[in-house]
Amino acid sequence: MLPDAPRRGFPNAEFESRTARAQALMAEQNFAGLLLMNEPEVRYFTGFQTPFWQSPTRPWFLFVPAEGKPVAVIPEIGAALMRRSWLDDIRCWSAPRPEDDGIGLLTELLSPLATQGARLGVLKGHETSLRMPLGDWERLVAALPGLQIGDATGLVQGLRMVKSAAEIEKLVHICAIGSASFARVPEFVVEGQPLEDVFRAFRREALAQGADDVPYLVGAADRGGYADCISPPDRRPLSRRDVLMLDTGCVWDGYYCDFDRNWAIGKAGDAARRAYDVLWRATEAGLAAARPGNTCRDLFRAMSQVIAEIDTSGGDVGRLGHGLGMQLTEQPSLMAGEATVLREGMVLTLEPSLSYGDGLMMVHEENIVITADGARLLTRRAAPELPVLS
Amino acid sequence: MLPDAPRRGFPNAEFESRTARAQALMAEQNFAGLLLMNEPEVRYFTGFQTPFWQSPTRPWFLFVPAEGKPVAVIPEIGAALMRRSWLDDIRCWSAPRPEDDGIGLLTELLSPLATQGARLGVLKGHETSLRMPLGDWERLVAALPGLQIGDATGLVQGLRMVKSAAEIEKLVHICAIGSASFARVPEFVVEGQPLEDVFRAFRREALAQGADDVPYLVGAADRGGYADCISPPDRRPLSRRDVLMLDTGCVWDGYYCDFDRNWAIGKAGDAARRAYDVLWRATEAGLAAARPGNTCRDLFRAMSQVIAEIDTSGGDVGRLGHGLGMQLTEQPSLMAGEATVLREGMVLTLEPSLSYGDGLMMVHEENIVITADGARLLTRRAAPELPVLS
Numbered sequence: 214m215l216p217d218a219p220r221r222g223f224p225n226a227e228f229e230s231r232t233a234r235a236q237a238l239m240a241e242q243n244f245a246g247l248l249l250m251n252e253p254e255v256r257y258f259t260g261f262q263t264p265f266w267q268s269p270t271r272p273w274f275l276f277v278p279a280e281g282k283p284v285a286v287i288p289e290i291g292a293a294l295m296r297r298s299w300l301d302d303i304r305c306w307s308a309p310r311p312e313d314d315g316i317g318l319l320t321e322l323l324s325p326l327a328t329q330g331a332r333l334g335v336l337k338g339h340e341t342s343l344r345m346p347l348g349d350w351e352r353l354v355a356a357l358p359g360l361q362i363g364d365a366t367g368l369v370q371g372l373r374m375v376k377s378a379a380e381i382e383k384l385v386h387i388c389a390i391g392s393a394s395f396a397r398v399p400e401f402v403v404e405g406q407p408l409e410d411v412f413r414a415f416r417r418e419a420l421a422q423g424a425d426d427v428p429y430l431v432g433a434a435d436r437g438g439y440a441d442c443i444s445p446p447d448r449r450p451l452s453r454r455d456v457l458m459l460d461t462g463c464v465w466d467g468y469y470c471d472f473d474r475n476w477a478i479g480k481a482g483d484a485a486r487r488a489y490d491v492l493w494r495a496t497e498a499g500l501a502a503a504r505p506g507n508t509c510r511d512l513f514r515a516m517s518q519v520i521a522e523i524d525t526s527g528g529d530v531g532r533l534g535h536g537l538g539m540q541l542t543e544q545p546s547l548m549a550g551e552a553t554v555l556r557e558g559m560v561l562t563l564e565p566s567l568s569y570g571d572g573l574m575m576v577h578e579e580n581i582v583i584t585a586d587g588a589r590l591l592t593r594r595a596a597p598e599l600p601v602l603s
Numbered sequence: 604m605l606p607d608a609p610r611r612g613f614p615n616a617e618f619e620s621r622t623a624r625a626q627a628l629m630a631e632q633n634f635a636g637l638l639l640m641n642e643p644e645v646r647y648f649t650g651f652q653t654p655f656w657q658s659p660t661r662p663w664f665l666f667v668p669a670e671g672k673p674v675a676v677i678p679e680i681g682a683a684l685m686r687r688s689w690l691d692d693i694r695c696w697s698a699p700r701p702e703d704d705g706i707g708l709l710t711e712l713l714s715p716l717a718t719q720g721a722r723l724g725v726l727k728g729h730e731t732s733l734r735m736p737l738g739d740w741e742r743l744v745a746a747l748p749g750l751q752i753g754d755a756t757g758l759v760q761g762l763r764m765v766k767s768a769a770e771i772e773k774l775v776h777i778c779a780i781g782s783a784s785f786a787r788v789p790e791f792v793v794e795g796q797p798l799e800d801v802f803r804a805f806r807r808e809a810l811a812q813g814a815d816d817v818p819y820l821v822g823a824a825d826r827g828g829y830a831d832c833i834s835p836p837d838r839r840p841l842s843r844r845d846v847l848m849l850d851t852g853c854v855w856d857g858y859y860c861d862f863d864r865n866w867a868i869g870k871a872g873d874a875a876r877r878a879y880d881v882l883w884r885a886t887e888a889g890l891a892a893a894r895p896g897n898t899c900r901d902l903f904r905a906m907s908q909v910i911a912e913i914d915t916s917g918g919d920v921g922r923l924g925h926g927l928g929m930q931l932t933e934q935p936s937l938m939a940g941e942a943t944v945l946r947e948g949m950v951l952t953l954e955p956s957l958s959y960g961d962g963l964m965m966v967h968e969e970n971i972v973i974t975a976d977g978a979r980l981l982t983r984r985a986a987p988e989l990p991v992l993s
Contacts, residue, residue, distance in 0.1 A: 221837075262835055263821070263833045263834060263835065264818075264819050264820065264821055264833075264835075265821070265833040267818060267819050267852065267931050268930075268931050268932040269730050269731070269732065269930060269932065270730050270925070270932045270936070288921070289921070290832075290833060290921070291833060293830060293831040293834075294831060294833055294834045307921045308921050309729065309730075309921050309922060309936055309938070310921065311728075311729040314729065335737070336736075336737070337736055337737040337738035337741075338701075338736055338738055339699065339701035339704065339736060340659050340660050340699075340736075341659070341736050341737070342659065342732060342733060342734045342735060342736065342737075343732060343733035343737045343740075344732045345732060346726075346727055346728055346729060346730075346731050346732065346756075347725070347726070347727040347731070347732075347733045347740075348727035348728055348754060348756075350733075350737075351727075364738060366736075366738075409815075412815075413810050413811075413813075413815070416806075416810050416816065417807050417810050417811065420803050420806050420807050420810075421803075421807065423803075425799075425802075425803075425835075426806065426817075426818075426820075427816075428654075428657060428816075428818060429654050429657050430654065430816075431653070431654055431655070440683060441683040441684060442680075443653045443654075443655040443680060443681060443684055444653060444683075444684045445652055445653065445654075445815075447611075462657065531678070531679070531680070531697045531698050531699050531700065532699060535660070540658075540659060541657050541658050542658040542659065542660045546660070546699055548699070
């Protein structure tokens, strides 16, 4: 296991500062409060961390007022854990209670805003979802006549995009764990092994290296290259001239790495070697362009100009990287049309991909943080030539 | 690793049969189509399985028409995998495309229903969420004047509650993997070990036993008993007289087990032994009551009557078990007010819990399938007395 894990959790000052920054933006954008209900946002403002979100049974709510600490409206089963946070006002009900799963408590909490005709911010935009029953949402809105509902997606995503020093420490740590795990692949992956067993061995290795969990693992292996990068593994044995790709999101203290590596089994074919070389250089171009002041579009262009040596389609995956943090994928997206300006403290994946040969694809991925001097790699840089597992 | 894993996936006949049953109910309930967007429902009707759902970036949609095969409306990145399913009509866009993330394609698909003033079923009820941006949902509804929207939660949950023979095979397998993993705990858990390391060792063991992944693991350990069952693990070393609990949701081929085990470290205190005995007998009462024709309420009562020997509060967790399958927790809930009738093929957790001592709690959990003859245990039954790790 890697030494020197940073401290878990955050000091209360981190949550105070996040809340103060949110409230300053809320004042500018005329939000009297924010109603949040997804895991990353509730955790962002409280530190509340539990795998219990995996159960779809219970909704969880956090209200960020214009001033003062957030208010939690949560199932009783989470009360003990939430009381360890910096919050003072924690309102609970015995969930599940389908006839009133927190809606009564929320109505009471938000009624003063409705009476004033104030504006409540919720997340309605790209990359968000409504983590509560749609019927309950409609009932809540109906119970609060006069309440204006505004979209606070940009506000919240804008805050979360720029990571604090303490967040970056956690991301450095999990990326180091991911890198150490990939470095060991030549020791546990062999010709003849089914991809399913490769996945299991990789997960075990990442845990041994200190990951809390390996929630995301995709990959592929096929002769000369792979055609798809999101399918579950099968029992086909790894064979000579396969290209193997593994892409992992490991987690430490609630923060993700998200990167991949490619290998040839036994021997690398020319087409795969060439695709690899192009993607490696596309990543270099991305690293050089990842400076404060450049936009996501600049970063996309820098990479796609190199990719165009082989593939001019622009790809169908829609983007060449994304933000990274409490979620495997976060804002911003590295896309042709994305004008978001890169800022110090943004943590990004550079993820150039291309199509080649007869329906094959290849993906590379590294994780970086934007510093005043440009990109700082969080991952151990992939080898410049397609590595061969013998 | 356990031998005799069943075959992965399902024959097409399984999806045909699920769709036919859905369409029969849709006819009865006057739904001209269903619009689904969550992972378990899309998988239920197509077999589409990928960890890619963990990324919040892209929405995925499935339309189940009144007749014929479902239609997928999905990001291009999933096209290759979806083409391996039994579907014929797969409509894709290059996502992410925030300005039109599938909404144009959905509008085109659903326009005939809107023109007819037909009724579209969506999931709006308990245990559901809207896995797409709320703003996009509002835009879609506005683009389809005349379309009636109805709540199809009961229809879909009712179908999913009763498992097929092929689903039960997968659940048997993953419960066996979970049981084998718990059986090995005395070999890798020792006094002095931090709970965080216990978690990591348990995950590695479950993978070695053949789990595809261990997405859910919670637990606790403290002197005389634990006070909370959803917190992440800490670095406090396991100490003599601790009660340790681990509760896991391991996955195989997309199906979950969900059960826990308790142990005393070194020596068990009297209060913990008594709580354990009561919960063990509550589970026995649950097993006896878990027969077709009884209701969830009957099952709840059977267990709570035994629990009342120590704890008459009824607990704050709100229920004493739940459905199990493609999700860690599914319908139905074993609650005081739940009238759902038990049917053959339902897979359930029996999860009696109680409060005792000074703010302590204990939870037991087993997984069962309802057969014509009553409950069949999928998990290896917990020891009748609190086991001691020495």
